[in-house]
Amino acid sequence: MKGVPATASGRYRRIKTGLACLLLGWFFLVPFLRWDRGPDLPGQAILFDLPGRRLFLFGWEFWPQDLPIAVGLLVGAASLLFYATALAGRVWCGFACPQTVWTDLFFAVDRFCEHRRIPPVLVKIAIALLTGFGFACWFTDAPTLAGRLLGGSAAPGSYGAVLIIGGLTWLLGVYAKQRVCLHMCPWPRFQAALLDRDSQVVTYQAWRGESRGRKRIPLREDLGGEPGGTRGDCIDCTRCVAVCPTLIDIRDGLQMGCIGCGLCVDACDTVMDKIGRPKGLIRFDSETNANAKSWTKTLPRPFAAKPMLFLSVAVLALGAALFAMLTLSPLRADLDPQRNPLFVRLSDGGIRNDFLLHIQARQPGLSTLRLRLAEGEAGLLRLASSGDHIGAETVDVTLDQRELRERLLITRPAGADAKGRSPLHLLVQDARDGRLLGTVETQFWGPES
Missing domain, CATH: 2.60.40 (Immunoglobulin-like)
Incomplete structure (x- = not known):
């Protein structure tokens, strides 16, 4: 189907699917968790009470005066994101970013409806409106919201949230898709400052894959082929391009458009299995190891100087925020x-x-x-x-x-x-x-x- 990446199977595809299910489940189901706070108080475990200018988080209640706690949590979360990026590139973008999760969901709808008599546009509209409804549930009593929306008794803000967030979901997930990652999101512009030659990123082992050619062309002698062979392990099947959500060719080297989802790794490993060659032609690896032409990949270096700097900031910020939460005045x-x-x-x-x-x-x-x-x-x-x-x-x-x-x-x-x-x-x-x-x-x- 035009504009829809081909499906891939393998370890990273399973991780993406499992993590997407967890994140979607968190987004849609957590507002329905109950927490007994006594009479005259909301019974929702997590609730952003905008009219009352309060945030209820299980046993805590936060007021505008507690903004420093939110700042500490945000600084800690950002530092953890920097830490993950310094270790493994754009894994946030590839596995946990809401744009990636919802776009992947819409791609799955396209594949599911392709050979069935189900209009995909109707399914996508339903998902977009359900996303708007799920967003509104974080700001009002979730179990009764659907009835109030259908009965016309919900607050105007609830209707606005469903329509605005639903419309944005449709716009970004159905039309913009990978353009958000390539042109709109500022995060790819920052990653160059966070990565180094030892960061784990999706890497094409050019020393092993070049020169490309069809399988019938003899393999290079240094790869275990015949004397006079000219072909590398890459048979130019373009499966790595076909499964890429941003439609880039990882064989051209590390690019800003690579979101680090690992689907090209799964696709290439599947092809290597079929032609009887070792996996890892495309893999998560460091630039240093790729230039060393090593058959074995390096492990992440979580205690290197740059990652440890980000981790230290995260621990300090989150620790300070947690201490403030535990010592909140009654x-x-x-x-x-x-x-x-x-x-x-x-x-x-x-x-x-x-x-x-x-x-x-x-x-x-x-x-x-x-x-x-x-x-x-x-x-x-x-x-x-x-x-x-x-x-x-x-x-x-x-x-x-x-x-x-x-x-x-x-x-x-x-x-x-x-x-x-x-x-x-x-x-x-x-x-x-x-x-x-x-x-x-x-x-x-x-x-x-």
Whole structure:
């Protein structure tokens, strides 16, 4: 079929198929995993809650303030990608890139429908829309989304996600195909800086394959053929070109268009088996070993200087992100001073500051909190909404749907040191057991003299 690579069978084809099934299964099925967080909270294991500006990841809940964790994860993931590229070329592109996975899926549809009375365009439209639906499932309750979409009660964003992502899937997977890898994706332009002569890349062993010729031409004597033979192991069958998703000829050398999928390796090994020649005419190998004309391939060098540099950065970034995730505060508390006026002098000589208190709890079990000042800091606390006009050393507050917004009044009595600006530490405790949940640092303002 025109524009569709021929099928190949072998080790790398099995790896590609198995990995594609895992990735597609992850994309479509993980949003349906359940995670019990208690009442009034989503029961989806992984959910990007855009209206609430939250990310639920199993037992974690992330807020916009946790962006440094996302940065650490992204830096770690990018460093792992650099590490894999330095070791084995564009294996990400060939085996795990979404463009490769979905394009390979559409190629499989073309081959399946070729000799059957099934219009491939209908199957591709269904896959594209299903991809849009799968994407939308990450941002809303997945089990009920299909019913809401069909019933017209889904949010406009859900319909937009299905149509936009479905349209992009159709455009990139059905029409653009390998042009994305050749012309649109910036990653091939970076790989030259990551590779070296010892990186494992798809390599044509020209010393063994040239000169090319039909099988009936005598094989070269140094390859075990007859004296006076002129043909190398390559019989110019072009199977390596026929199975290539980007339609390049690997025999022309390493090229930007090679995505490192290894399908040409499988195709060539199959041909070598048929003509009784050793496998490995095309193989994952280093440039150094190929130039040495060795029959045995080299192994990857995971502890070489360049790969180890990328791995070290990945370990540090991911380790820092994991540590931050494991030590996340169970709540977020902000205490914003109200500046108009900076302070109020009371009739008894005390100095009062007004603050806007905002508390958000990550844990659903937190409902009643206790507020007090740190040891050694004099002051009385009271909520503006309470009927208490005196205040107390501790104040209990109740969260409404894990959140509280209140005016907090803090008064330092007459005789306490309240001149100028001084540090203030508000302790937030669990009212049930007194466990310290967080400390808020701010400034207390008083008269200069």
